[in-house]
Amino acid sequence: MEAWYILLVGFLLGMRHATDADHVVAVTTIVSRQKKLSVAAMIGAFWGLGHTVTILLVGSLIIYLQIVIPPHVGLFMEFSVGVMIVVLGIISFRKFIRPQESAQETILLRPFIIGLIHGLAGSAAVALMLLTLIPSPTLGAIYLLIFGLGTMAGMMVCTLVIGLPYIFTTRLHTFHRYLGLATASFSIVFGLMMMYELGIGNGLFTDHPTWTPE
Numbered sequence: 001m002e003a004w005y006i007l008l009v010g011f012l013l014g015m016r017h018a019t020d021a022d023h024v025v026a027v028t029t030i031v032s033r034q035k036k037l038s039v040a041a042m043i044g045a046f047w048g049l050g051h052t053v054t055i056l057l058v059g060s061l062i063i064y065l066q067i068v069i070p071p072h073v074g075l076f077m078e079f080s081v082g083v084m085i086v087v088l089g090i091i092s093f094r095k096f097i098r099p100q101e102s103a104q105e106t107i108l109l110r111p112f113i114i115g116l117i118h119g120l121a122g123s124a125a126v127a128l129m130l131l132t133l134i135p136s137p138t139l140g141a142i143y144l145l146i147f148g149l150g151t152m153a154g155m156m157v158c159t160l161v162i163g164l165p166y167i168f169t170t171r172l173h174t175f176h177r178y179l180g181l182a183t184a185s186f187s188i189v190f191g192l193m194m195m196y197e198l199g200i201g202n203g204l205f206t207d208h209p210t211w212t213p214e
Contacts (some may be wrong), residue, residue, distance in 0.1 A: 003139060010143045014150020018048070018158055022081055024193065026114050027155065029088045031163045032180045033095060035109070035170050040163030041156050043111045048152025050115025052145070057121045062127035063137050064153070069124045071211035075149040075204040077121040082194035084117055089187030099202045100133040119148075125213035 017023075027047055031040045061067055126147060140141040169176040203209040 006134065006139065006143060007146045010147040011150035011153075012213075014147040014152075015154030015157075017147070018044075018072060018151045018154030022085065022190075023047075023118060023155070024158060024162070025187055025190050026085050026088060026118070027111060027159055028162050028183060029092045030107075030111055030114075031159050032092060032183045034163060035167055037163055037167060040159045040167070041109065042108060042188075044156035044159030045152060046108045047111035047115040047118075047159075048148070048155045050112040050117075051119040051122075051151050051155075052115075052148025054116050055148050056141070056144045058120060058123035059127040059130070060141045062124065062128055063140045063144075065180045068107060069213070071209040072204065074124055074213060075198050075202055075209050077124070079198045079204055080194060081121045082191045084114060085191030085194065086188050087191075088114070089184045089191060091111055092187065093184035094185060096166025096177055103208060118210040121189055167205070 027043060030043055034040050034043070046116065054120060062069070064164060126144065127140075134140045166176065169179060197207050202211060
């Protein structure tokens with residue numbers, strides 16, 4: 001298979017990867033408090049940057065060193081995403097109850113850290129797929145970078161679209177507030193369900209965990 005075709009597919013898959021449910025819920029919780037589309041796009045970019053950094057570093061280690069991720073470790077990485085989503089929901093809920101301005105650095109640092117955590121949870125699946133499809137470790141590492149850039153582009157588009165209803169309703173203060181509270185509440189419930197599924201359903205807290213990287 002031609003290298004350029006592999007990299008093109010990697011970029012497109014990266015864009016699709018940005019739309020995974022847990023990714024969208026996490027960034028929506030942050031974007032719901034923004035008042036400018038430019039800031040929403042930057043949030044998506046910084047989330048994608050953090051995601052790319054972890055995917056590239058951890059994925060490359062897996063590819064070059066043939067590291068095997070134990071089920072407990074894989075489940076714990078995904079479980080940490082659920083915890084993070086719950087925390088984001090709680091923070092957002094509190095800020096909609098007591099509105100306050102946030103510093104620009106804080107606004108952009110948070111999605112970057114969230115992207116790092118999401119990338120950690122997803123790096124194993126992407127790297128394991130490459131081990132079976134791409135024999136060259138170097139091409140695999142380049143694929144990871146292109147995949148990350150695709151994810152960054154996809155998330156920027158997502159945050160722009162997601163941000164529209166929140167930004168357009170900022171002057172409808174009561175409606176905007178309740179929309180934000182509903183978003184924060186959904187984030188908390190989604191995160192708790194994710195934690196339950198991984199912790200109990202997939203056996204993270206048992207001696208026989210079941211983990212399929214995805």
